[in-house]
Amino acid sequence: MDSPELFRQEAHKLVDWIADYYTGIEKYPVKSACKPGSVYAGIPETPPVEPEEMKKIFSDFESIIMPGITHWQNPSFFAYFPANTSFPSILAEMLSSALGAQCMKWETSPAATELEEAVMNWLKKMTGIPESFEGVIQDTASTATLCAILSAREKSTGFRINSEGLNNSSSMRVYCSSEAHSSVEKAVKIAGIGKNNLVKIGLDDSYRMKPALLEEAIRDDINKGLKPVCVVAALGTTGSTAVDPLDDIAAICQKHNVWLHVDAAFAGSALILPEYRWMTAGIEKADSLVFNPHKWLFTNFDCSAYFVKDSDSLINTFKLVPEYLKTQIPDHVNDYSNWGIQLGRRFRALKLWFVIRSFGLRGLQEKLRYHIAIAGELKLWIEEHPDFELLAPVLFNLVCFRFHPRDVDDPETLNRLNEQLLLAVNRTGKMYISHTRLRDVYTLRMVTSQTHVELRHVKQAWLLILEKALSIYNSSKS
Numbered sequence: 001m002d003s004p005e006l007f008r009q010e011a012h013k014l015v016d017w018i019a020d021y022y023t024g025i026e027k028y029p030v031k032s033a034c035k036p037g038s039v040y041a042g043i044p045e046t047p048p049v050e051p052e053e054m055k056k057i058f059s060d061f062e063s064i065i066m067p068g069i070t071h072w073q074n075p076s077f078f079a080y081f082p083a084n085t086s087f088p089s090i091l092a093e094m095l096s097s098a099l100g101a102q103c104m105k106w107e108t109s110p111a112a113t114e115l116e117e118a119v120m121n122w123l124k125k126m127t128g129i130p131e132s133f134e135g136v137i138q139d140t141a142s143t144a145t146l147c148a149i150l151s152a153r154e155k156s157t158g159f160r161i162n163s164e165g166l167n168n169s170s171s172m173r174v175y176c177s178s179e180a181h182s183s184v185e186k187a188v189k190i191a192g193i194g195k196n197n198l199v200k201i202g203l204d205d206s207y208r209m210k211p212a213l214l215e216e217a218i219r220d221d222i223n224k225g226l227k228p229v230c231v232v233a234a235l236g237t238t239g240s241t242a243v244d245p246l247d248d249i250a251a252i253c254q255k256h257n258v259w260l261h262v263d264a265a266f267a268g269s270a271l272i273l274p275e276y277r278w279m280t281a282g283i284e285k286a287d288s289l290v291f292n293p294h295k296w297l298f299t300n301f302d303c304s305a306y307f308v309k310d311s312d313s314l315i316n317t318f319k320l321v322p323e324y325l326k327t328q329i330p331d332h333v334n335d336y337s338n339w340g341i342q343l344g345r346r347f348r349a350l351k352l353w354f355v356i357r358s359f360g361l362r363g364l365q366e367k368l369r370y371h372i373a374i375a376g377e378l379k380l381w382i383e384e385h386p387d388f389e390l391l392a393p394v395l396f397n398l399v400c401f402r403f404h405p406r407d408v409d410d411p412e413t414l415n416r417l418n419e420q421l422l423l424a425v426n427r428t429g430k431m432y433i434s435h436t437r438l439r440d441v442y443t444l445r446m447v448t449s450q451t452h453v454e455l456r457h458v459k460q461a462w463l464l465i466l467e468k469a470l471s472i473y474n475s476s477k478s
Helices: 004-023 054-068 087-099 110-127 141-156 182-190 211-223 246-256 267-272 274-280 311-318 349-384 411-427 455-477
Strands: 134-138 172-177 198-201 227-234 259-263 288-291 304-308 388-390 398-403 434-438 441-447
Touching: 004 054, 087 349, 110 134, 110 267, 110 304, 110 349, 134 141, 141 172, 141 182, 141 227, 141 259, 141 288, 141 304, 141 311, 172 182, 172 211, 182 198, 198 211, 211 227, 211 246, 227 246, 246 259, 267 274, 267 288, 267 349, 304 311, 349 388, 349 398, 349 455, 398 411, 398 455, 411 434, 411 441, 411 455
Parallel strands: 172 198, 172 227, 227 259, 259 288
Antiparallel strands: 134 304, 288 304, 388 398, 398 441, 434 441
């Protein structure tokens, strides 16, 4: 398809299909019910030799691909954390794809570099992140956390490991709570520190890291001749959205000269609400922070906002300029290919710019407050039901709960009943929830943050949960 006119025709059809998809998205099963291998079996073993018409390609998309799609944009998607999009973001992605810009350096796309700097400064103003931090867009929070741990590793060793290699990494220690995201463990493995040197700190009753235990662990390691290099605090853990006590943790890190990285991947978007700024008390003492607009700010995956207080440490960790990448750009211009792992960079700032301008700060705040409010309704329904119970505080819009019939107290029986309940509701295709384990209790997680979710969707889901819970309970007694 090398004709602009033919492209125009097909693009109009595709946009119409996308608009129709969103209009009727609730008719699709939220979670794909396809069997393993079914999509693969529908694809020919060899690629076509001759060109195929778009009509045929798109027909196969609808018949082969669509049955294997889990519909993350369905308002009854309550699983994991969302990967939200919105119409302004989709439009910006179309433009970004059309431009096809490789935004690795200022010279390769000046607008991409300067827009990225501008929108990251907007995010600082919107969230209250201190002006002393500088921002860069990474692909995911996992990448940002790896950047933080690599920067901490290098800064703590005078940037010697990048030059000399890992000769004594077994003495380095990284700390996080036992509820921290798995990306922390992956990062210490990739960084060469080793997962055995990741120290997981115990929790309080609200699943938050205990600062006293962190202090004790760091002191013990120092006494053993080990080198604490990084602490990862969570503002909104994946399991329950627990918020670690940042101010106390930051004071400990500052005392022992340890890099503090703040993982706010999901809940960090709530910082646009002044009533949630309490959770960043002490942030000025942190070294880096990440949150994902692609989760709860309606910006297509992938778009992860990473902020660092000492950008020199970040740049010195990653900077590498071979002859073929040298340019004559002035020093004051950001070269974001030196701010992370990737050399090649997508024009991610464009979609974030479109979203912020299209919603406005007030519109984004209204959306987030509505999502939090409908989670509050679900919380009340659970509290008022004699056979259900909350399993964690509801701080944002994640509700952790379980089915707990009044005459059942055996822990394994309860875990089994709740696993059956999750499978039963997801099998209907009418909704999708996920689970975690909190202190080995099988926990149902329901997140009310999909872009277009309304109270009616949550009510429908709750009624379905009640229906399936009763059916499973009766079957267990027969």
